[in-house]
Amino acid sequence: MKVIDKIVEMKQFIYSVKEKGQSLGFVPTMGYLHEGHRALIKEAKKHNDVVAVSVFVNPLQFNQSSDLEQYPRDFLRDENILTNDGVDVVFYPSVDEMYPNELSIEMNVVKRTNVLCGSSRPGHFEGVVTVLTKLFNIVQPDQVYFGSKDAQQVAVVDALIHDLNFDIRLNPVSTVREKDGLALSSRNVNLTTSERTEASEIFQSLLKGQEYILNNPNWERHQVIEIIKNYLDEHTTGKVDYVDCLSFPNLLDDIDKNHDIIIAVAIYYQKARLIDNLILNHNGFIKYGSE
Numbered sequence: 001m002k003v004i005d006k007i008v009e010m011k012q013f014i015y016s017v018k019e020k021g022q023s024l025g026f027v028p029t030m031g032y033l034h035e036g037h038r039a040l041i042k043e044a045k046k047h048n049d050v051v052a053v054s055v056f057v058n059p060l061q062f063n064q065s066s067d068l069e070q071y072p073r074d075f076l077r078d079e080n081i082l083t084n085d086g087v088d089v090v091f092y093p094s095v096d097e098m099y100p101n102e103l104s105i106e107m108n109v110v111k112r113t114n115v116l117c118g119s120s121r122p123g124h125f126e127g128v129v130t131v132l133t134k135l136f137n138i139v140q141p142d143q144v145y146f147g148s149k150d151a152q153q154v155a156v157v158d159a160l161i162h163d164l165n166f167d168i169r170l171n172p173v174s175t176v177r178e179k180d181g182l183a184l185s186s187r188n189v190n191l192t193t194s195e196r197t198e199a200s201e202i203f204q205s206l207l208k209g210q211e212y213i214l215n216n217p218n219w220e221r222h223q224v225i226e227i228i229k230n231y232l233d234e235h236t237t238g239k240v241d242y243v244d245c246l247s248f249p250n251l252l253d254d255i256d257k258n259h260d261i262i263i264a265v266a267i268y269y270q271k272a273r274l275i276d277n278l279i280l281n282h283n284g285f286i287k288y289g290s291e
């Protein structure tokens with residue numbers, strides 16, 4: 001596997017891939033890889049001749065410096081995983097390589113971000129679309145792979161690709177979970193032992209919301225939210241950041257019978273903020289997003 005940390009070298013590598021007429025799948029990550037990332041890589045390998053992964057903790061998408069500092073990193077470990085998984089190239093740039101000087105252009109995401117993580121992490125999705133625009137231009141992938149654990153990110157990337165005419169196919173991949181239901185996340189290592197035990201209740205709370213929808217054809221949005229909130233209040237010491245039920249992928253609270261929906265939760269523990277969601281059709285059946 002090639003490890004490349006310079007943009008110009010990455011572009012040369014990509015040029016040689018394109019010259020051979022090979023298809024290119026791309027998995028952007030912030031590293032500290034786990035089975036969730038590996039599921040995206042596996043999917044990318046299935047459908048592309050060449051697979052590129054980026055490992056870059058993007059400072060622009062962190063609105064709290066403590067969160068950025070606490071974000072776990074271990075590139076050697078990542079490199080091993082990526083080599084074993086048969087990835088062709090990992091792009092591992094420094095912050096200076098990606099942002100050599102203050103940006104003159106700011107991106108502003110005006111839809112799909114006034115809710116969920118967009119409202120509790122101001123500037124987060126602006127940072128995400130900025131780095132992805134740069135990465136998409138450097139890597140020029142045919143297909144990209146994103147986890148539906150970060151469903152709002154999928155919705156925003158979908159808008160980015162369409163609005164800015166990237167010739168890229170977006171593939172959402174189902175959330176990979178621990179045996180007890182906790183969605184895998186690089187941030188899980190920052191949980192205390194007791195927080196880790198009770199964090200499985202996040203998924204359970206979503207299942208309660210889904211159960212209510214499945215059993216009530218005329219379900220109401222505010223009831224879904226209340227059921228999940230009540231469950232979380234009883235079962236976890238974490239502080240609820242948000243619980244919501246919205247249309248997907250437009251993320252509006254005006255839900256029509258034809259709409260798919262997302263039920264989503266974010267919880268603050270002492271040193272980690274965890275998110276999870278289910279994407280359902282209007283009758284409550286899993287659309288995609290969970291295994």
Ligand code: AMP
Pocket residue numbers: 028029030031035036037039040145146147148149150173174175176177183184185186
């Ligand atoms: P991150 O390194 O957290 O930026 O994540 C990189 C990619 O992996 C994103 O597209 C995430 O949505 C995806 N991802 C993270 N956790 C999981 C998971 N548990 N299951 C599936 N995909 C995931």
